[in-house]
Amino acid sequence: MNTRINWGRTLLIAIPFIWLLVLFLLPFLSVFKMSLSDMATARPPYVPVYDSEAGLAGLWQLITELDFENYVWLTEDDLYWRSYLSSFKIALISTFFTLLIGFPIAYGMAKTPSQWRATLVMLIILPFWTSFLIRVYAWIGILKQEGLLNNFLLYLGVIDQPLIILNTDLAVYIGIVYSYLPFMVLPLYAALEKLDYTLLEAALDLGCSKIKTFWVIIVPLVMPGIYAGCFLVFIPALGEFVIPDLLGGSSTLMIGKTLWGEFFSNRDWPVSSAVAVVLLLLLVVPIILFQKMQERELKGQS
Amino acid sequence: MNSANKNQTDNLFTPWLSNSVEPLIRFENVTKKYGDFTAIDNLSLNIYEREFFSLLGPSGCGKTTLMRLLAGFEAVTSGKVFIGGVEMSNIPPNKRPVNMMFQSYALFPHMTVADNIAFGLKQERRSKKEIQRRVDEMLALVQLEAMAGRKPQQLSGGQRQRVALARSLAKKPKLLLLDEPLGALDKKLREKTQFELMNIQEELGMTFVIVTHDQEEAMTVSSRIAVMDHGQVMQVDTPDMIYEMPNSRYIADFIGDVNFIEGGFLGYKAHPAVESTETESLLTTELATDGNNETSTDVSTGTSNNLAKFTTVVHGELLANTEKALSEQDQVWLALRPEKVEISKTKPTGEYNMIQGKVWDIGYIGNTSTYHVQLFDGSIIKAQRVNRNRLNKRSITWEDDVWLYWNYDASVVLTE
Numbered sequence: 001m002n003t004r005i006n007w008g009r010t011l012l013i014a015i016p017f018i019w020l021l022v023l024f025l026l027p028f029l030s031v032f033k034m035s036l037s038d039m040a041t042a043r044p045p046y047v048p049v050y051d052s053e054a055g056l057a058g059l060w061q062l063i064t065e066l067d068f069e070n071y072v073w074l075t076e077d078d079l080y081w082r083s084y085l086s087s088f089k090i091a092l093i094s095t096f097f098t099l100l101i102g103f104p105i106a107y108g109m110a111k112t113p114s115q116w117r118a119t120l121v122m123l124i125i126l127p128f129w130t131s132f133l134i135r136v137y138a139w140i141g142i143l144k145q146e147g148l149l150n151n152f153l154l155y156l157g158v159i160d161q162p163l164i165i166l167n168t169d170l171a172v173y174i175g176i177v178y179s180y181l182p183f184m185v186l187p188l189y190a191a192l193e194k195l196d197y198t199l200l201e202a203a204l205d206l207g208c209s210k211i212k213t214f215w216v217i218i219v220p221l222v223m224p225g226i227y228a229g230c231f232l233v234f235i236p237a238l239g240e241f242v243i244p245d246l247l248g249g250s251s252t253l254m255i256g257k258t259l260w261g262e263f264f265s266n267r268d269w270p271v272s273s274a275v276a277v278v279l280l281l282l283l284v285v286p287i288i289l290f291q292k293m294q295e296r297e298l299k300g301q302s
Numbered sequence: 303m304n305s306a307n308k309n310q311t312d313n314l315f316t317p318w319l320s321n322s323v324e325p326l327i328r329f330e331n332v333t334k335k336y337g338d339f340t341a342i343d344n345l346s347l348n349i350y351e352r353e354f355f356s357l358l359g360p361s362g363c364g365k366t367t368l369m370r371l372l373a374g375f376e377a378v379t380s381g382k383v384f385i386g387g388v389e390m391s392n393i394p395p396n397k398r399p400v401n402m403m404f405q406s407y408a409l410f411p412h413m414t415v416a417d418n419i420a421f422g423l424k425q426e427r428r429s430k431k432e433i434q435r436r437v438d439e440m441l442a443l444v445q446l447e448a449m450a451g452r453k454p455q456q457l458s459g460g461q462r463q464r465v466a467l468a469r470s471l472a473k474k475p476k477l478l479l480l481d482e483p484l485g486a487l488d489k490k491l492r493e494k495t496q497f498e499l500m501n502i503q504e505e506l507g508m509t510f511v512i513v514t515h516d517q518e519e520a521m522t523v524s525s526r527i528a529v530m531d532h533g534q535v536m537q538v539d540t541p542d543m544i545y546e547m548p549n550s551r552y553i554a555d556f557i558g559d560v561n562f563i564e565g566g567f568l569g570y571k572a573h574p575a576v577e578s579t580e581t582e583s584l585l586t587t588e589l590a591t592d593g594n595n596e597t598s599t600d601v602s603t604g605t606s607n608n609l610a611k612f613t614t615v616v617h618g619e620l621l622a623n624t625e626k627a628l629s630e631q632d633q634v635w636l637a638l639r640p641e642k643v644e645i646s647k648t649k650p651t652g653e654y655n656m657i658q659g660k661v662w663d664i665g666y667i668g669n670t671s672t673y674h675v676q677l678f679d680g681s682i683i684k685a686q687r688v689n690r691n692r693l694n695k696r697s698i699t700w701e702d703d704v705w706l707y708w709n710y711d712a713s714v715v716l717t718e
Binding site: 196198199201202203204205206207208209210212217220221 | 373374394400402404406408411426469473
């Protein structure tokens with residue numbers, strides 16, 4: 001038996017762990033500590049701050065001064081739970097529409113002759129060549145009152161008053177659906193491409209109508225792709241900040257925006273940290289569900 | 303129809319010989335094109351109720367397309383397809399009285415065996431009790447009662463094949479299409495399943511149309527075989543007629559092993575074994591032993607069969623029995639099955655076609671040996687013998703000078 005430590009292997013495995021430790025766990029602990037602190041007019045704008053000269057006693061002093069009152073505050077002011085709820089609603093509805101639009105696109109791609117498929121996948125990924133921020137800005141130009149869309153509709157005579165879309169929730173939905181569509185299409189496409197289309201013929205042959213075949217054969221078989229796409233859209237949409245900030249109005253309530261306001265406008269770092277920690281905990285639930293889903297899919301394949 | 307068929311007794315199953323029986327399936331001048339490629343080329347074919355009908359041919363011959371036209375997955379480019387007297391062009395696959403067993407089985411991976419079998423029945427909105435009863439019946443038929451709750455991935459290839467069969471039979475379709483149903487099974491299991499299929503077909507009184515490229519399978523299971531090539535039916539006949547009476551070199555070559563001897567027609571002679579009351583005549587052809595196919599005309603005796611005597615065949619001149627009306631100098635081929643060619647080291651006595659040659663190779667496959675005999679012109683004629691004796695007692699071996707000989711009835715005269 002070789003009981004010697006294989007340093008090469010240990011190092012290889014250690015790299016991602018160190019990465020997560022330094023870039024995720026330590027910052028998270030720092031944010032968590034901050035969320036237990038109190039706001040202060042100081043630099044940094046919170047107390048207590050660890051005094052390295054005081055040693056262990058200083059650390060103990062610091063821990064005793066931490067408390068959960070910021071979390072209690074989150075439950076007391078309805079702005080926060082309304083933000084969470086509104087974010088949840090916007091993310092859910094956006095995910096639904098992304099699925100509604102993404103499924104036919106993915107299905108069409110999977111049904112295209114194989115020599116064209118690589119090109120179509122390329123076209124789906126193409127928007128990533130341009131910065132996310134710039135693409136969202138571009139929507140302002142399209143949606144604003146004297147923007148492309150309104151001018152076009154006025155020109156066609158469909159409307160005689162410009163539509164007010166920008167700075168409403170509708171603009172946020174459009175922005176999210178547009179931005180996250182590739183994350184929906186790609187996993188759906190992967191699942192649909194693997195689908196054995198003789199199964200559809202078999203279902204038809206056994207007397208099943210085309211519409212019913214879609215629900216009883218296609219949907220159950222591409223469910224892993226649907227889950228993957230929905231989580232990939234829902235999770236980032238829930239914490240989205242740029243889109244509601246640029247396209248949404250003052251009434252658009254999303255947790256990302258609330259957090260930003262708390263941090264930069266109010267300079268209340270402890271409360272915004274608490275908001276971030278709660279958001280993370282809320283997101284952990286769907287992420288765990290997603291991983292369970294993937295595990296099950298992997299088991300099914302083996 | 304051929305005389306051999308006419309002689310068959312009336313109680314045999316031969317609806318295709320009757321003019322009064324309406325065929326279950328009728329292809330009328332059907333053409334199917336994919337772009338420039340013609341998959342089915344002006345094809346007409348009748349298939350009758352309770353037949354076990356094989357579509358046989360090399361890949362790309364159109365047999366699968368023909369089946370998909372029946373199932374409704376493809377539409378004809380021109381022509382008509384009738385099933386049970388109804389024209390099918392406007393009837394979608396889910397409304398046809400047809401079920402199909404797919405080559406890949408196409409079992410629904412997210413459903414259990416029982417759910418797979420019940421799928422078709424559920425579409426008919428039958429009662430739960432009835433569906434359950436029918437599923438149990440089907441599971442019993444294919445002996446998979448113990449597997450009802452399993453998913454297809456948990457089954458062996460043979461078991462999946464059975465589930466696919468049970469699923470396609472569950473609705474009791476008038477017509478069952480089987481697309482290379484046994485292709486994925488090993489040889490032993492395939493042979494066993496072939497007989498099971500035949501029993502099921504007979505028991506349930508259904509019409510089976512099977513697509514296969516395995517000629518042995520087609521020979522075993524079929525009432526009739528349609529041999530296809532390039533989108534056309536080359537010959538439709540019973541297995542024995544396809545084998546014994548092929549209508550072209552393509553058919554003769556496709557089914558089983560065969561020797562072709564090319565020659566020119568000389569004339570008719572009276573049959574030596576029977577008196578002149580026999581209407582069958584004999585054909586004399588020249589064997590191209592000297593490397594060219596020029597017809598020798600010295601023995602030409604006209605087209606009548608009234609020549610009184612038959613003389614022993616000299617080398618290079620062969621006799622064969624045929625009903626074909628041939629004229630002098632017609633190019634013909636004698637198709638000769640290896641098992642019908644005798645081989646001997648001594649010159650045989652009796653009235654036969656004979657050729658001399660040298661044993662070039664021996665193909666031994668256990669029960670039979672095939673002797674590849676090289677003639678003087680370098681061509682090879684195969685003769686097959688059953689190995690009744692032990693191999694070490696084999697009397698003929700490599701490089702032996704041998705005589706090949708066969709009866710006049712052994713060969714088939716082909717003109718195309």
